[in-house]
Amino acid sequence: MTAKKRGSAAIDLLLDDHKQVRQLIKQYEKMHEAASADEKQELAGQLCNEFLLHADIEEQFFYPAAREALEEEDLIDEAEVEHASARDLVEQIQAMQADDPMYDAKVKVLGEYIEHHVEEEEKEMFPKVKRAKLDFDALGQEMLQAKEAAQGRFLAGDSKRKTKGQGRSPRA
Numbered sequence: 259m260t261a262k263k264r265g266s267a268a269i270d271l272l273l274d275d276h277k278q279v280r281q282l283i284k285q286y287e288k289m290h291e292a293a294s295a296d297e298k299q300e301l302a303g304q305l306c307n308e309f310l311l312h313a314d315i316e317e318q319f320f321y322p323a324a325r326e327a328l329e330e331e332d333l334i335d336e337a338e339v340e341h342a343s344a345r346d347l348v349e350q351i352q353a354m355q356a357d358d359p360m361y362d363a364k365v366k367v368l369g370e371y372i373e374h375h376v377e378e379e380e381k382e383m384f385p386k387v388k389r390a391k392l393d394f395d396a397l398g399q400e401m402l403q404a405k406e407a408a409q410g411r412f413l414a415g416d417s418k419r420k421t422k423g424q425g426r427s428p429r430a
């Protein structure tokens with residue numbers, strides 16, 4: 259095996275997610291004016307799901323490891339608060355129909371929250387974690403497995419899954 263930089267596996271996986279989420283945000287920006295409500299709902303739904311999946315993995319695996327690796331935990335605290343705000347907005351979007359007059363605004367603001375958040379992770383948190391002397395490769399494996407398992411659940415049709423402990427009954 260070639261020598262790999264410590265931290266790269268876990269962080270590379272998160273960077274890939276960021277790229278994907280950013281693409282969905284851009285795609286929505288580009289298409290929302292011309293798109294049908296169904297198309298918007300589909301794309302925004304994808305964005306919400308990708309974000310939730312990513313946030314779950316970070317909260318369950320990466321942030322706890324980063325807390326141990328870093329001396330100051332402010333960055334992680336802030337990141338968790340940002341996740342919580344984005345999750346709130348995701349729940350609102352998931353509960354709305356795409357022809358709602360506020361739909362585009364909510365998706366746009368969600369996109370802005372996420373852009374700001376991933377930028378801070380990439381510019382501040384990840385470089386610090388990379389410099390910390392911990393082996394994040396095993397963590398990367400764990401994260402990958404958890405992500406694949408969660409994706410499997412999405413593909414099995416559980417796309418409107420509930421976020422931790424917050425049940426939302428589907429519209430009857």
Ligand SMILES: [Fe+2]
Pocket residue numbers: 313316337341375379
């Ligand atoms: Fe995050």
Ligand SMILES: [Fe+2]
Pocket residue numbers: 272276312316376379
């Ligand atoms: Fe992230």
